[in-house]
Amino acid sequence: MASLKDEVLAKLAAIAAPDGQPLPSTGKLSEIVASDGKVFFSITVDAAQVRTWEHVRASAERAVRSIPGVQSAMVALTGERTGGGGAASAPVRPTAVPGAGRPAPAAAGRPHGHPGHGPQPAGPAGIPGVGAIIAVASGKGGVGKSTVAINLALALRDLGLKVGVLDADIYGPSLPKLLAIKERPQTSGGTRLKPIVRHGMPVMSIGFLVEEETPMIWRGPMVMSALTQMLREVDWGNLDVMVVDMPPGTGDAQLTMAQQVPLKGAVIVSTPQDLALIDARRGIAMFRRVNVPVLGIVENMSTFICPHCGTRSDIFGHGGAHHEAERLAVPFLGEVPLALEIREKSDAGLPVVASEPDGPHAQAFRAIAARVREGLQVESRPAPKIVIEA
Numbered sequence: 417m418a419s420l421k422d423e424v425l426a427k428l429a430a431i432a433a434p435d436g437q438p439l440p441s442t443g444k445l446s447e448i449v450a451s452d453g454k455v456f457f458s459i460t461v462d463a464a465q466v467r468t469w470e471h472v473r474a475s476a477e478r479a480v481r482s483i484p485g486v487q488s489a490m491v492a493l494t495g496e497r498t499g500g501g502g503a504a505s506a507p508v509r510p511t512a513v514p515g516a517g518r519p520a521p522a523a524a525g526r527p528h529g530h531p532g533h534g535p536q537p538a539g540p541a542g543i544p545g546v547g548a549i550i551a552v553a554s555g556k557g558g559v560g561k562s563t564v565a566i567n568l569a570l571a572l573r574d575l576g577l578k579v580g581v582l583d584a585d586i587y588g589p590s591l592p593k594l595l596a597i598k599e600r601p602q603t604s605g606g607t608r609l610k611p612i613v614r615h616g617m618p619v620m621s622i623g624f625l626v627e628e629e630t631p632m633i634w635r636g637p638m639v640m641s642a643l644t645q646m647l648r649e650v651d652w653g654n655l656d657v658m659v660v661d662m663p664p665g666t667g668d669a670q671l672t673m674a675q676q677v678p679l680k681g682a683v684i685v686s687t688p689q690d691l692a693l694i695d696a697r698r699g700i701a702m703f704r705r706v707n708v709p710v711l712g713i714v715e716n717m718s719t720f721i722c723p724h725c726g727t728r729s730d731i732f733g734h735g736g737a738h739h740e741a742e743r744l745a746v747p748f749l750g751e752v753p754l755a756l757e758i759r760e761k762s763d764a765g766l767p768v769v770a771s772e773p774d775g776p777h778a779q780a781f782r783a784i785a786a787r788v789r790e791g792l793q794v795e796s797r798p799a800p801k802i803v804i805e806a
């Protein structure tokens with residue numbers, strides 16, 4: 417029995433490109449991701465030819481949808497500017513965020529050499545109107561990046577900064593849940609997306625654009641294109657800081673951010689135990705490799721304070737991240753206790769900094785935000801060499 421992917425290719429063979437060639441022979445198709453009745457792929461063409469390809473895209477999408485068993489098909493048309501700098505892909509269909517562009521060219525990213533040695537190639541283009549972009553990251557999943565990202569953003573907002581939040585975790589977006597957002601973003605001026613505004617902050621997540629049940633199967637180039645579009649094709653307005661909630665790991669998404677976005681710095685989240693710290697170390701090493709300054713480490717799920725008796729217990733240990741920060745010569749930004757309230761509020765779409773602005777947990781995030789703001793004003797320090805244990 418032919419696989420769904422083969423069926424898609426067979427259907428596409430009946431569609432002619434503007435020059436008459438069958439679509440699969442043009443070399444312009446991305447990897448076809450087909451799973452559970454959902455099909456995603458993109459067509460990447462020269463930016464000047466985008467208009468002549470739109471009907472091909474539409475026919476391809478229709479054809480794929482007509483395959484029995486296909487519940488949804490999303491085909492993105494991406495215009496690639498040849499020889500230009502900055503944002504190389506110009507998506508022409510605002511709702512087609514999961515489109516595949518070309519992989520981020522390493523040469524267009526941050527210099528990988530040693531800072532201060534010879535002329536530096538130009539870094540990635542900024543996002544007009546957006547000041548510092550900071551990534552909240554960790555090597556390990558589930559350590560509380562998203563919780564820290566949203567509360568840090570709120571605390572920075574309370575320091576008087578204009579803050580936006582981008583959920584770059586396209587594998588498992590968290591913002592819709594963390595902020596209880598059900599609505600979909602509208603388009604603005606026909607080609608761009610308007611972010612959703614919550615707590616006075618523009619926020620954007622791939623989770624606003626796809627159904628919750630949609631399996632997040634993304635291949636490298638698709639990850640890059642989706643991120644690039646969420647960064648560059650959304651009306652962020654004027655922001656002092658954009659907080660980016662990263663997916664776990666040190667893979668394509670992180671490298672894309674570092675290569676395509678002028679990241680001002682990274683905040684690394686870790687729980688106190690050794691295993692998480694090893695992953696945090698990997699995260700730090702990755703950002704350093706792409707010359708993104710590490711603003712510091714946050715120890716999350718630190719000391720547990722019993723809500724009934726007030727007893728402190730160090731469930732995952734305590735102080736490990738602080739110690740690690742010293743060892744790696746990066747600032748320690750502060751600790752956030754393991755607290756039932758933080759989890760419950762997060763699950764209810766009410767981050768503690770917004771829902772209990774004067775409570776002790778909000779205070780913890782405010783202290784971290786103050787240090788992050790401080791870190792954003794100082795120049796990056798030369799990074800000492802670190803060794804990563806396998």
Ligand SMILES: Nc1ncnc2c1ncn2[C@@H]1O[C@H](COP(=O)(O)OP(=O)(O)OP(=O)(O)O)[C@@H](O)[C@H]1O
Nearest residue numbers: 557558559560561562563664753754755758759762
């Ligand atoms: N300090 C804390 N106290 C109690 N629960 C917490 C705390 N921080 C995070 N959590 C809970 O832990 C779970 C994981 O947190 P979160 O989603 O922020 O982690 P993550 O690192 O973003 O995960 P992923 O790697 O899947 O993106 C959530 O249920 C969250 O509410």
Ligand SMILES: [Mg+2]
Nearest residue numbers: 561562585590
């Ligand atoms: Mg997360």
